[in-house]
Structures are given as structure tokens and as C-alpha cells.
Amino acid sequence: MNKYQRIAQVNQVFTPGYPVSHQDMFAGRMEQLQRVVETLHAPGRHPVMFGQRGVGKTSLANILGQVLQEMLSVKVSCDGADTFATVWNRVMVTASVRFKQKALGFTGEDSERSLTLSQVLGHDPTSTKPAEIADLLKRMNAPAAVILDEFDKLTTPEIKAQFADLIKIVSDTAPLITIVIVGVAENIHELVGEHESIQRNLVHVELPLMSDSEIQTIFTKGLDRLGIGYADSVVTQVPMLAGGFPHYAHLLGLASAKAVIHGEATAITHAHFDQACAYALADAVEKYRDAFARATATTQASRYPRILAACGHAKTDGRGVFRATDVVDAFKAVFGEALSVQAVVPALGEFLSDERAEVLKAVSVAGRQCYRFSDPMMRPYCRLKAMEILGLQPPKLQH
Ligand SMILES: Nc1ncnc2c1ncn2[C@@H]1O[C@H](COP(=O)(O)OP(=O)(O)OP(=O)(O)O)[C@@H](O)[C@H]1O
Ligand SMILES: [Mg+2]
CATH class of the missing domain: 1.10.8 (Helicase, Ruva Protein; domain 3)
Known part of the structure; x- marks a missing residue:
């Protein structure tokens, strides 16, 4: 294999811009995987997989189908323009021949054809109601999972209420069906809304940072x-x-x-x-490179790049929040120089501003001004920047 063939192979193995779709490259997440798998076999229970952006939700959803070979599954992504009907239309269009045969009972040519929701229901699906989709799902005679990724893109209370109604009816009447909801959120209410009637049907599966x-x-x-x-x-x-x-x-x-x-x-x-x-x-993603450059741009040499890089190493609470003194400590630990809080605070104030790409956001904790990254994935970028500033020697952190 020549050098370029090897580099092509490397790009198949490491995919920073693409979710994992095969078990071979899937790592960790055993606890979460087990929780989802157990739920899939429990009638009337539906997992809700949530976490912050980029923690690996889609990758976990992708390999579910491979882990559960005996179970049929269909996975679709939602988008901001979707209605209840368009999501279910996508489920029908995406469903595999096997899914249509085994779960929906289609035979022969019908299962080979690409089906739209309109064909399955036999009428214009625009105004389809949860009960009608539940009737359709009730026909399934084999265990099946419908995985709805990017559920956070569905933002209106109406559409969330329709899905809640559907989950309720499916839980009561279609024991073989599991609806898996996946999306960016801090908690499940943010993702599916507050619906008392389905609380007992939903299983929280949080994906924390790895x-x-x-x-x-x-x-x-x-x-x-x-x-x-x-x-x-x-x-x-x-x-x-x-x-x-x-x-x-x-x-x-x-x-x-x-x-x-x-x-x-x-x-x-x-x-x-x-x-x-x-x-x-x-x-690195252009967004982070650009944000760092904008946040630290000055006409003269300044401490801004080192202070922002030190923010990447600041000790945080569980929610990514840090104080100015944490930045002072990180600055000392990474760059070996003692700065006063007074020297750090004005820079942190600047990083909150629009002109400096709002890399940080202010958070008040017990009446004290604290900070967090506007986008948590900026933190690793700042850590890489710290290495660059140090001449690419890993910092010997004392905290
Ligand atoms: N369990 C895993 N093992 C190996 N790589 C993973 C795993 N989970 C995620 N990744 C990798 O991490 C990156 C982000 O993963 P993924 O797209 O699944 O996250 P996400 O939470 O769905 O992101 P988003 O919130 O943007 O939809 C991808 O490069 C993916 O290949
Ligand atoms: Mg995703």
C-alpha cells in the first residue's frame, strides 16, 4: 500500500466529521447501550437518549440496529421544517424491505416498492393523527424500533404533544414497538415537553461527556x-x-x-x-479557529491568547462553569506565570462581547459572576492552542 492509499484508509477509520456507523469503530458507552437495549425489550417503555451537542448520540443510535440483529429498526433524522406527518412519511420511505415485510406485513412487490405514508394510509396524510399512526404500528407483528434522531429540531408544543399522544397510545396498544427519541437537550422535558401521561413510559438515557x-x-x-x-x-x-x-x-x-x-x-x-x-x-472546525482568532485579536502583543487558552484548562463544576480565580490557577499551571485576578477579569469581560465572538457566556452562581464557554466544544480547541503556545509540549498540569 502506498502512502496515499494508507492516508485514505486512515480517513475511513477516524471520522471526526461523521458519526460512527459500524461497531468496529464504536468505543465505550456500554452502560448507555445496555440501558437502551433493556428498554427495547420492555413493552410500553421507550428510551430518550439526550446529551449535549457532539457527545455521540447519533453514533449510539446507529449501532443499535447492528447490536440487535433480531430486532427490526428504522432510523430517520428530523428537521426544523417537519410536521408530524412528514416525520412518519420519512419513516415509511426509509423502512427496509425486511421491515415492511416482517413488521408491517407487506408482501411481494408491495414490500419491494418505496412506500410513502400516503400510500400506506390510502389518503392525504397531511392531517394524520397520532391514533392513525398508532393503528399502523399496531399491525407490526415482530419487535421493531423506530429511531427518531435530531428530535430537538421539532420545537413546537403541538408537534411534541402529537408525539406524546402517539407514545401513550403505542405503549397501551402496541407492545412490540419501541420509539427511540434522540436529541440535544439537558433533560428529557426539554426534548419531549412536559407530558404527565407518558412519564412512566419514558426511560432517560443521558449521554454525558466521555x-x-x-x-x-x-x-x-x-x-x-x-x-x-x-x-x-x-x-x-x-x-x-x-x-x-x-x-x-x-x-x-x-x-x-x-x-x-x-x-x-x-x-x-x-x-x-x-x-x-x-x-x-x-x-479543526473553522468555527472554533475563527472564534479563537476573533476573541484574541489585538494590534499589539497581549495576554489574550494565553488567557483564553488557560480558560480551556480552568477547573469547572459539573456544568462547565468556572470562576476568574480558576483561570488564574490554570494560567499558573499551564504557563508557569502568576497573574492577578484583576489582570484576568477585563480579558474575560472582553470574551463575553459580540466583537470577540462571544466565546464565553456570563453565569451567575450564588451572586458571583462566573463563566462558561458558549460552545463547550471550544474548550478542547483552547487546550490544543495552549499546546501550540507552549511550543507543542503538553502542559504539566498540577490541578
Ligand atoms: N462511541 C463512539 N465511539 C467512537 N467514536 C464516536 C463514538 N461516539 C461518537 N463518536 C465520534 O464523535 C463524533 C460525534 O459523534 P456523533 O455525531 O454521533 O455525536 P452527536 O451527539 O450525534 O452530535 P450532534 O449533537 O452534533 O448530533 C463523530 O466523529 C463520531 O464518529
Ligand atoms: Mg447527531
Whole structure:
């Protein structure tokens, strides 16, 4: 295999911009997977998988079908223009031949054809009601799951109420059907609305940020598949940089593998990893690169880049909130220089402003001004920036 073929292979294994769709590259999330799988077999119980952006919701939803080979499933994504009818139309159009045969009882040519909701119902589906879709789902004679990803895009109370009604009727009348709801949210009420009648039917499956060992597994699993060696001392740097986001584990994996291939080596050294961090910064999502550049732009040399990079290392509470003193501590730990709180606060104030891309948001905790990143995925980018500022030596953090 030549160099370019190897790089093509690397891009199949590490996919920072694409959800995992095969078990081979799926890592961690065993607890959440088990909770969903148990729910799928429980009549009248439906999992709601939620978490912040980018934590791996779609990837988990994607591999459900592979884990449960005996169960039929169909997965669709919702969008902002959807109505109740258009979501169910998409479910019908997407359903596989096997799903249509086994679950909906279609035979012969009917199951081979692409079906619209209108054909299935036999009338214009625009005004279809939850009870009518439930009647359709009741026909299913095999265990089946309908997975609705990006459910957060459905924002009106009306559409949420229609789905709640549907879940209620399906729970009472169609024991073989599970509706899996997936979306960005802090809690399930935010995603599905507050509907007392279905509380007992919903099972919360929260996807938190990934643990250090889950992040390491993504990185090492990919390198193992590519036959690239690594030292533990390199691998342990990955969780520190990724901050719990699997996207960054893929970005660093991709960059590390490229550095090894360009260096015509077979295992990652610390020098390759430094090179990889530089590639990762150059390859990072434009939104984060642009936000960092706008937030720290000044005509003269300033401390802004180092202060923002230190925010990436600031100790946080469970919700990503930190104080100015946490930034002072991180600045000392990362750059070895003591700054006063008075020196840090004006910079943090600037980072809240629109001209500086609003990289931070102000949060009040017990009457005290605190901060958090507007987009939590900015934190790992700031950690990578800290490495760049340090000449790509990983910071030796004392906290
Ligand atoms: N369990 C996992 N194992 C390996 N890689 C993962 C895993 N979960 C997510 N990833 C990777 O992390 C990135 C984000 O994953 P994914 O798109 O599934 O997240 P998401 O929560 O659905 O994001 P969004 O909120 O933007 O819809 C992708 O690059 C994906 O390949
Ligand atoms: Mg997703």
C-alpha cells in the first residue's frame, strides 16, 4: 500500500466529521447501550437518549440496529421544517424491505416498492393523527424500533404533544414497538415537553461527556485497526486534550496517523504527536479557529491568547462553569506565570462581547459572576492552542 492509499484508509477509520456507523469503530458507552437495549425489550417503555451537542448520540443510535440483529429498526433524522406527518412519511420511505415485510406485513412487490405514508394510509396524510399512526404500528407483528434522531429540531408544543399522544397510545396498544427519541437537550422535558401521561413510559438515557478511558479507547482502537503502534505516554495525552468530546479523539487520531505515515514510521513518537496537534489545529472546525482568532485579536502583543487558552484548562463544576480565580490557577499551571485576578477579569469581560465572538457566556452562581464557554466544544480547541503556545509540549498540569 502506498502512502496515499494508507492516508485514505486512515480517513475511513477516524471520522471526526461523521458519526460512527459500524461497531468496529464504536468505543465505550456500554452502560448507555445496555440501558437502551433493556428498554427495547420492555413493552410500553421507550428510551430518550439526550446529551449535549457532539457527545455521540447519533453514533449510539446507529449501532443499535447492528447490536440487535433480531430486532427490526428504522432510523430517520428530523428537521426544523417537519410536521408530524412528514416525520412518519420519512419513516415509511426509509423502512427496509425486511421491515415492511416482517413488521408491517407487506408482501411481494408491495414490500419491494418505496412506500410513502400516503400510500400506506390510502389518503392525504397531511392531517394524520397520532391514533392513525398508532393503528399502523399496531399491525407490526415482530419487535421493531423506530429511531427518531435530531428530535430537538421539532420545537413546537403541538408537534411534541402529537408525539406524546402517539407514545401513550403505542405503549397501551402496541407492545412490540419501541420509539427511540434522540436529541440535544439537558433533560428529557426539554426534548419531549412536559407530558404527565407518558412519564412512566419514558426511560432517560443521558449521554454525558466521555470518560478518559472511553476517549483513549477510540484513539487506540483506530490505531490498532491501522496497525500503528503507540506508547502509553502518548495515549494518555489524548483525554486531556479532548475534554470528553469523541470528535477530538477522532481528530487527534487522524492527525497522529497522518504524522506517522508522512514520517514513514510504524509507531507514534512524541514528536509525531506534536506534529499531530499542529495538524489538528489546522484541521479543526473553522468555527472554533475563527472564534479563537476573533476573541484574541489585538494590534499589539497581549495576554489574550494565553488567557483564553488557560480558560480551556480552568477547573469547572459539573456544568462547565468556572470562576476568574480558576483561570488564574490554570494560567499558573499551564504557563508557569502568576497573574492577578484583576489582570484576568477585563480579558474575560472582553470574551463575553459580540466583537470577540462571544466565546464565553456570563453565569451567575450564588451572586458571583462566573463563566462558561458558549460552545463547550471550544474548550478542547483552547487546550490544543495552549499546546501550540507552549511550543507543542503538553502542559504539566498540577490541578
Ligand atoms: N462511541 C463512539 N465511539 C467512537 N467514536 C464516536 C463514538 N461516539 C461518537 N463518536 C465520534 O464523535 C463524533 C460525534 O459523534 P456523533 O455525531 O454521533 O455525536 P452527536 O451527539 O450525534 O452530535 P450532534 O449533537 O452534533 O448530533 C463523530 O466523529 C463520531 O464518529
Ligand atoms: Mg447527531
